[in-house]
Amino acid sequence: MTDRYDALIIGAGHNGLVCAAYLAKGGQKVLVLERSEQVGGAAITREFAPGFKVSACAHILHMLQPKIVRELKLKTHGLNLNGPPIETISLAADGNKLTIRRHNIEGAEVSDTDKVAYTRFIKRMERHARALAPQLLKTPLRLANAGFGNVIKLAGMGWDIRFGLGKKRMRDFLRIIGMNIHDLLDEVFESEALKGALALDAVLGTAMEPRMPGTVVTYLYRLAGGLKSIPILPMGGMGSVTVALADAATSFGAEIRTAALVESVLLEGGCAVGVVFAGGEEVRAPTIISNADPKTTFLKLVGARNLEAGLAHRISNLRTSGRAAKLHMALNSLPDFTGLEQDALGNRLVIAPSRKYLEHAFNHSKYGEFSAAPAMEITIPSLADPSLAPAGKHVLSAIVQYAPYDLKGGWDAQKDTFVERVVDVISAYAPDFRDKITTVECLTPVDIEREFGMTGGHWHHGELAIDQMFMMRPTYGTAQYRTPIDGLYLCGAGAHPGGFVMGAAGHNAAQAIIAGDK
Amino acid sequence: MRAQYDKEHFRKHSLPTPFYPRMAELSQDSSWHCWKGYLSADYFENVELEYFAIRNACSVMDLSPMSKYRIRGQDAEAFFDRMVTRDMSKLKPGRVGYSVWCNDQGKVVDDGTIFRFGEHDYRLCAYERQYEWLMISSAGFDVDITDETEGVAALSVQGPTSFAVLSKMGLSGIETLKPFGIVHFPYHGGKLMVSRTGFTGDLGYELWVGGSKALTLWDELFEAGKHYGIRAIGTHALDIARIEAGFIQAGDDFTPANHTIRKDHDRSPFELGLGWLVHLDKPNFTGRRALIREKEKGSRYRLVKLDIDGNKPAHASYIFHGRKKVAGVVTSAVWSPTCKQNIAFASLEVAIDDPLNDLWAEIYYQRELQWNRVWQRCRVHDEPFWSPPRRRATPPGLF
Missing domain, CATH: 3.30.1360.120 (Probable tRNA modification gtpase trme; domain 1)
Structure with missing residues (x-):
């Protein structure tokens, strides 16, 4: 049988779709295989109560790479990036909220010194982030057996840091890069409320707390991804992004098949030559690209026994245990947050009153418990896009930390207690909150794993920490999208540069495949 | 245990x-x-x-x-077949096979003998400890591994x-x-x-x-x-x-790959003269990809058996091409009392244009604390120095 397709992509998540679009645009015949009925992977909008719709995982769009939007003409495929820009409001129980904008802050409790310091700090961090940013849309370099191309890349990375930053700033970069965000913030600010809110950005979606080394890297990484975009709540939810991507991919000629559960990668003579569906049907193609996380790809679809022992071992040792839960609530009307006007509710509301609060929240998760007082990132997307809820009603979407994947005693018995805990915490900031709730959906890491097939329920497909970044993502030997199995590539968040709705991994994988990277 | x-x-x-x-x-x-x-x-x-x-x-x-390990289970054969370089489907119950196993980079972790007791029952014997590597290699296989040392x-x-x-x-x-x-x-x-x-x-x-x-x-x-x-x-x-x-010894003739820190201080099976143990036609075993690459690109080293003139064992001697250019080093050396030959193994760097017909050993030896040096000519020996017919005779003779 001759191959009808040049490439098969396992998973129609946003990275799979970006990869499909680029390959199809490059003239390849691409078939995308999605296990659920709907494209988008975890970047979908779905109904959780009659008439109430919400982004299933990530809810704020702040990192989608403008290069991808432009090159794939996503706006002509229906992507609406005109949602109102949002700012961060750190909630305080006494109503003394703190507003954090890109380059300035506002808050009754914050000193003038801190206000000046913030502007200086964020510009300093953005400059550092700019030294990292060029790496996001590049294939990571190889250190072992580095050929000439890799030496050039290494030199380029060094150049960005040395000459992009200049001598003084490079020194600063190298000094802080291994630090923790807790200590760095102490060097700069007085206000604990401000430090708490900024520290949350360094640990959101991770299994880290602010005193852990490496949290400056995660903070800079987040900045680097969002340098060129304005954070918005996408109209129609996160699903609108993947619907536009799917539309773009198909317009370039890619085919998408939903309800197609791939059970394994077909191997012949140690090379990937196709996929096998749950029903036993096979489809063949010379290039197989996996948008699934690395553990699923290598240990389930390929199988540890078909890998070499060292790689199988490194993959099974990846830290993929998620500690963030997603909470969706249907509200019969808007809650009244103390000290917050109604029109401010459309912003990004965070509950991270201090770094100690984050540390305490984290401590529980170390011992397999969920936080007694969790930290949160809350949005009410129905304010900007009323179509997400029935008229006059609203949806609330919150990322809640920390909710460990491997909860002692299991989630089934404790999920209700956890939801109660979250409602209690929010009620401290919005006293009438409890009365507004009509339906609650809670996605723990276990639910996220089950629903979206992400091992450990980690929505970055594996902890995004310095030891699992760049040429170590997911691990050395397979960090350049090409895996050691001939014909098999990675294009998901488990590859560089990782999660968020960036599309960069899909973009980079497609470039590597087109370039025939070895 | x-x-x-x-x-x-x-x-x-x-x-x-x-x-x-x-x-x-x-x-x-x-x-x-x-x-x-x-x-x-x-x-x-x-x-x-x-x-x-x-x-x-x-x-x-x-x-x-x-080091002795018992490996039992449904997947025992498949497990060994993925771990070692040899085709293990050829090893029948009641037989023993010698093999090497490599890391992902195709460098030898150790060599040893594999005893197949039954369909799903094996013992691995090795000079070095291998429990960790066995455990690493067992992911995805239904096998039970016990240390029987x-x-x-x-x-x-x-x-x-x-x-x-x-x-x-x-x-x-x-x-x-x-x-x-x-x-x-x-x-x-x-x-x-x-x-x-x-x-x-x-x-x-x-x-x-x-x-x-x-x-x-x-x-x-x-x-x-x-x-x-x-x-x-x-x-x-x-x-x-x-x-x-002609048997090599881990720690003497090669450093087990899991113990080396420096680049290129480990050796592949080809570089140890054990290419006959490598079955690249198997679809997968640890090190296969690297060994295929090495086969295409050529190895860096080769292990040779040397017959050296004179009677001074060439312990740790440098081997030279034409007494000028360093070709490699002796890894094991001894005066063979049975063959009456001065024999050695040497690890030589492979260079295409260096023929192996003008090799010299620079041998240092001591007499009453006085160091002396001699140059001796070396000849590459392809076969083991000692392999008597009685080794294989069945039934063996009653000497």
Whole structure:
């Protein structure tokens, strides 16, 4: 049988779709295989109560790479990036909220010194982030057996840091890069409320707390991804992004098949030559690209026994245990947050009153418990896009930390207690909150794993920490999208540069495949 | 499997093996070294006498410190087939196979023998400890791995009269045991396993028994061997024999890949002259991709057997092309008393334009603390220096 397709992509998540679009645009015949009925992977909008719709995982769009939007003409495929820009409001129980904008802050409790310091700090961090940013849309370099191309890349990375930053700033970069965000913030600010809110950005979606080394890297990484975009709540939810991507991919000629559960990668003579569906049907193609996380790809679809022992071992040792839960609530009307006007509710509301609060929240998760007082990132997307809820009603979407994947005693018995805990915490900031709730959906890491097939329920497909970044993502030997199995590539968040709705991994994988990277 | 040692065992650097009481009586100078945590004799009385017991009579060496692992389970064959370089589907129950195993980079982790007891039951014997690597390699396979190092005592009985000694001991049927075969005997309420294997390149057997039967085995063996020149030997004598037989030794002729830190200080099977063990037509085994690449691009090193002029062993000598350009280093060297040759293994850097017909060893040796140096010509030897027909004869002769 001759191959009808040049490439098969396992998973129609946003990275799979970006990869499909680029390959199809490059003239390849691409078939995308999605296990659920709907494209988008975890970047979908779905109904959780009659008439109430919400982004299933990530809810704020702040990192989608403008290069991808432009090159794939996503706006002509229906992507609406005109949602109102949002700012961060750190909630305080006494109503003394703190507003954090890109380059300035506002808050009754914050000193003038801190206000000046913030502007200086964020510009300093953005400059550092700019030294990292060029790496996001590049294939990571190889250190072992580095050929000439890799030496050039290494030199380029060094150049960005040395000459992009200049001598003084490079020194600063190298000094802080291994630090923790807790200590760095102490060097700069007085206000604990401000430090708490900024520290949350360094640990959101991770299994880290602010005193852990490496949290400056995660903070800079987040900045680097969002340098060129304005954070918005996408109209129609996160699903609108993947619907536009799917539309773009198909317009370039890619085919998408939903309800197609791939059970394994077909191997012949140690090379990937196709996929096998749950029903036993096979489809063949010379290039197989996996948008699934690395553990699923290598240990389930390929199988540890078909890998070499060292790689199988490194993959099974990846830290993929998620500690963030997603909470969706249907509200019969808007809650009244103390000290917050109604029109401010459309912003990004965070509950991270201090770094100690984050540390305490984290401590529980170390011992397999969920936080007694969790930290949160809350949005009410129905304010900007009323179509997400029935008229006059609203949806609330919150990322809640920390909710460990491997909860002692299991989630089934404790999920209700956890939801109660979250409602209690929010009620401290919005006293009438409890009365507004009509339906609650809670996605723990276990639910996220089950629903979206992400091992450990980690929505970055594996902890995004310095030891699992760049040429170590997911691990050395397979960090350049090409895996050691001939014909098999990675294009998901488990590859560089990782999660968020960036599309960069899909973009980079497609470039590597087109370039025939070895 | 934790054994019988008392809680205070950690106060001793090396543990005694089950044969220690008998060996201690024989050891004239108490000359021991530590073999992976166990006491192992350098020699008992005289290295030359012990060596000649291997070649002319019957030698007995304590193999108990050898790392021994039992691998059982539905996937045992598939597990080995993925771990080692050889095609393991060819190893039938009741047979033993020699192989090497590599890391992902195609560098040798260790070599050893694999005993297939049954369809799903194997034992791996290796010089180095391998538990961690076995566990790493077992992910995705339905196998159960047990460390049997402490529980199983073993003796290597090697030399021309070894068959006669075992027959005298009453191990009937052993005459039909072919090289690399396994046979089991009931033994004082336990079991005795005999394999026709060894590290001497001569007629010989290895005897495996539960630790509690070890001393009985030793006594019966020495009683049966009384008139056959039986002698306990240490590792010094064995080292001479194994070099004659062309067997490489981890730690001497290559550094196990999991112990090397520096780049290119490890060796692939091709670089150790073990290409015949590498079955690249298997769809997957650890190191396969790297070895295919190496085969295409060429190896960096080659291990050669050298026959060197003169009689000064070329320990750690540099080998030169035409006495000018360094070609490599000697990894093992000895004067072979049986072949009457000055022999060595050397690891040479592979360079296409360097022919192997003008190799020289620069040998340093001492006389009354005075260092001397000689240049000796070396000839590459393709075959083992010592491989007598009696090694393979079945039934073996009654020498």
